[in-house]
Every structure is written in C-alpha cells, then in structure tokens.
Amino acid sequence: MKPKISIIVPIYNVEKYLSRCLDSLLLQSFKDFEIIAINDGSTDSSGCILDEYAKRHNEIIAIHKKNNGVSSARNDGLQKATGTYIGFVDPDDWIDENMYQVLYQTAEKEQADIVMCSYIREFGTHSKEKIFEVADNRKYVNEELKTNILRRLIGPIEKEVSNPEYLDAWGTVWSKLYKSELIKENKLEFVDLNEIGSNEDTLFNIQVFYHATSFVFLNQPLYHYWRMNETSVTSKYNQKLVHQFGTLYTKMEIFLQEKELKGVFQTALTNRISINTLGLGLNTISIGNKSSIIKKIIELNHILKSKHIKRSLNQFDMQHCPIVWKTFFFFAKKRIALGLFMMLTSIEFLRKTVR
Known part of the structure; x- marks a missing residue:
C-alpha cells in the first residue's frame, strides 16, 4: 500500500538537531506516511544517526549520496516519493504532532492541490510566530490563486513592500503539503543553489502554483523554523x-x-x-x-x-x-x-x- 504522505528531509551536517527533527515526525498523530531522508554527504555523525533511526523505524527510508546540495537531495526525494501527497521538513526544524493530520484533512476536505500553514521562528531563547494577515482556512482557486498567491511568490506590490522581511514568507516548501501528481505530472524540480544562490524554495513554488487550481492557507503555526543553525546555507557569506x-x-x-x-x-x-x-x-x-x-x-x-x-x-x-x-x-x-x-x-x- 502506498502511503498517504511522503515527507522529504534533506540532511547535511546537522548532528545536533537531527534527532529532534526525526522524533517530531515519528510522533505525529497522522500515521500513514513515509520519511525519505537523504544524507547529502554529511561529514559529521548525521549519517550514522539517520541509519540508527532507519533500523528502528520502518517509516524511514535512508538514502546516502555524495554532497551535491539541498536541491539535489530534495529532487532525489521527489524521485523516491510514493505518497499521494508530498511534504518537506528541514533537518534542523521540527513540527507539531498534529501538523500533517491537519494539512492532510484540509487537503482532502477542500480538494486542494496545496495546503499551507504558518510557522514559528525559534531562536533558542525565545520563539516568535510569523504573522500572516490572512484569515484561517482561506481558500484560493483558479484565477484568484494566480493573481494573489502566484503573484505574491513572484514579488510584493503596493502595501506589501512595506516590510521587506516578508519577501519570501510565502515561498517556503516546508510549511506546505502538495498533491504528488501536481509535481510529478509537470516534472517539477528544484534548481541547484550553485546556479541561483538562494530562493530555490520560491522558484519551485512559483512553478507548482502556476499549475495548481486550488490552495488553502491555514493561519495556524504548526511548523518550527530553527534560526540558530550556523551551518545553514542562509548564514554564510x-x-x-x-x-x-x-x-x-x-x-x-x-x-x-x-x-x-x-x-x-x-x-x-x-x-x-x-x-x-x-x-x-x-x-x-x-x-x-x-x-x-x-x-x-x-x-x-x-x-x-x-x-x-x-x-x-x-x-x-x-x-x-x-x-x-x-x-x-x-x-x-x-x-x-x-x-x-x-x-x-x-x-x-x-x-x-x-x-
């Protein structure tokens, strides 16, 4: 039987955080899932930690490869994924135990191609929710989806430009659940960061949302985004x-x-x-x-x-x-x-x- 959800986790040198991430996935209230964890040539003990988890938990599919970047790792995960839906989690982050239960139930009830929740930024000493000024359970379809969400992924207009730090708040892949066929039928992939430097999430989402016909936003902070990882690609010159x-x-x-x-x-x-x-x-x-x-x-x-x-x-x-x-x-x-x-x-x- 194919799982309902494939969760893709790209891993690189996150030995301090990986157990926290995997534990949060394994403790979900939603149980019909597979975890495709790709060790992208880690030089620390991340690969060993992953193998230990894979031995104990059948839900985890461990893949080891030479280092080729997060986009390549996610693309390998997409190739391996068999779920009806696909989600992404970064290896230094974690999720609430009901996140995928809520996203999946919403996707099924609303017949949505994509469902997104809000998230909490975690700084070690304190937490701060990312505030989206959108009503909970807001559904966008067809042309409204294009002119509002697709356009917002491309960039802000009018009053949206007033806060530059919200430029890519909508562009993350880890706060979303995607219908698998939407990605696979359109042969969508992540672009190598060596080409574009950053924003691989946003560029991927622009392509996915162009092909989508329905999207639901849940103004519920169910994902925890860790901001203190010094090895993250977003923290280096x-x-x-x-x-x-x-x-x-x-x-x-x-x-x-x-x-x-x-x-x-x-x-x-x-x-x-x-x-x-x-x-x-x-x-x-x-x-x-x-x-x-x-x-x-x-x-x-x-x-x-x-x-x-x-x-x-x-x-x-x-x-x-x-x-x-x-x-x-x-x-x-x-x-x-x-x-x-x-x-x-x-x-x-x-x-x-x-x-």
Whole structure:
C-alpha cells in the first residue's frame, strides 16, 4: 500500500538537531506516511544517526549520496516519493504532532492541490510566530490563486513592500503539503543553489502554483523554523551571490515571458529585485566577508550598478514604505554606497539584538 504522505528531509551536517527533527515526525498523530531522508554527504555523525533511526523505524527510508546540495537531495526525494501527497521538513526544524493530520484533512476536505500553514521562528531563547494577515482556512482557486498567491511568490506590490522581511514568507516548501501528481505530472524540480544562490524554495513554488487550481492557507503555526543553525546555507557569506541572483532573476523573467504573465506580475518581480538589495547588502557586510570596510563599500557600489538591480531600483515605487525603508531605498536608488553601508550595519545589529 502506498502511503498517504511522503515527507522529504534533506540532511547535511546537522548532528545536533537531527534527532529532534526525526522524533517530531515519528510522533505525529497522522500515521500513514513515509520519511525519505537523504544524507547529502554529511561529514559529521548525521549519517550514522539517520541509519540508527532507519533500523528502528520502518517509516524511514535512508538514502546516502555524495554532497551535491539541498536541491539535489530534495529532487532525489521527489524521485523516491510514493505518497499521494508530498511534504518537506528541514533537518534542523521540527513540527507539531498534529501538523500533517491537519494539512492532510484540509487537503482532502477542500480538494486542494496545496495546503499551507504558518510557522514559528525559534531562536533558542525565545520563539516568535510569523504573522500572516490572512484569515484561517482561506481558500484560493483558479484565477484568484494566480493573481494573489502566484503573484505574491513572484514579488510584493503596493502595501506589501512595506516590510521587506516578508519577501519570501510565502515561498517556503516546508510549511506546505502538495498533491504528488501536481509535481510529478509537470516534472517539477528544484534548481541547484550553485546556479541561483538562494530562493530555490520560491522558484519551485512559483512553478507548482502556476499549475495548481486550488490552495488553502491555514493561519495556524504548526511548523518550527530553527534560526540558530550556523551551518545553514542562509548564514554564510556568499561571494558569488550577486551573479547567482542575476541568474535567478533571469529565470523568473523567462518564466513570466513564457507564461505571458504581464502587468502586475512584472511589477512584482521589479519590487522583488529592488528589495533583494537588502539581502545582497547584508551578505556583503556579514562577518563571513573578511574584506575591509572600504572594500565592502566598493562591493555595495558594484551591486547597485548591476544590471537587474539598477533597472529595478529606477522603477521601484517607495510610497508605501515606512520612513526607515524609504531612507534605505533612497540610498540604493541614488547609489550612495556609504549611506547604504551604514544603514545595513544598523539593520544587522538590530536583527541580532531585537528578535
């Protein structure tokens, strides 16, 4: 018998967190599932921990491979998955015991292609729920799904640009349950992070939501997103990120052209690229970048002059931004790298001290 849900867990050097993650999956109230855990060439004891769990629990399918990145690991999981639905969990995170019960029952009741729940950010000393200003059990179908959720995945518009940290709040794969046939029939896969640097979740979701006809959002925080993993790909300095984001933007532009998505979709992408100035800037000033302050400011100047960023900032409408972000984007638009550096330094300090 095929399981109702296949849960895909990509694993790389998470020996401190893996047991917590797997225990939370095994203790679910929903029991008809398989866990496809892919050890992506870990150099710590993650592989051994996984094998011990697989010996004791028939639900776990352990796969070991050479390191090739999270996208490759997830794609291997998709190939192996046999469930009616597919979910993703990152190996340093955990879930509430009723998460998949709630997502599955909602998907079946509403005949939804995709169901999403909200989540809690875990900082070790405290927790903070990600707030979505959407009613619980909100269903989107057909054109409304495209103009609201697909468009939001591509980028924010109007008042949505007022909080840049919500840029990819909708784009995660680990807060969702997908109908398996939606992914497999359309041959959808994750793009290698070596190509695009980040946002592989969002790019995958853009493709999935384009083919979906129904989606339900549950404003219930059932997933726990661990923010303290220093080995996470989101916590390191990436020297190639500007070039990789250029590739990401080109892929999104090609997608919009091929699907003939114009108008508000184009505006959304322009806004995404403009707001990504924040992420690119924080990457540049990060402690992992050992360059001098002068060289970091020069690097920021190069970012502001890059093709996609320069063009998008020229079109970016700041009217809905609060004063702090208006100041930030003023420096970015005018390519005042020193002012941008000072603001980024302040933002990074606040991110670490006020969570």
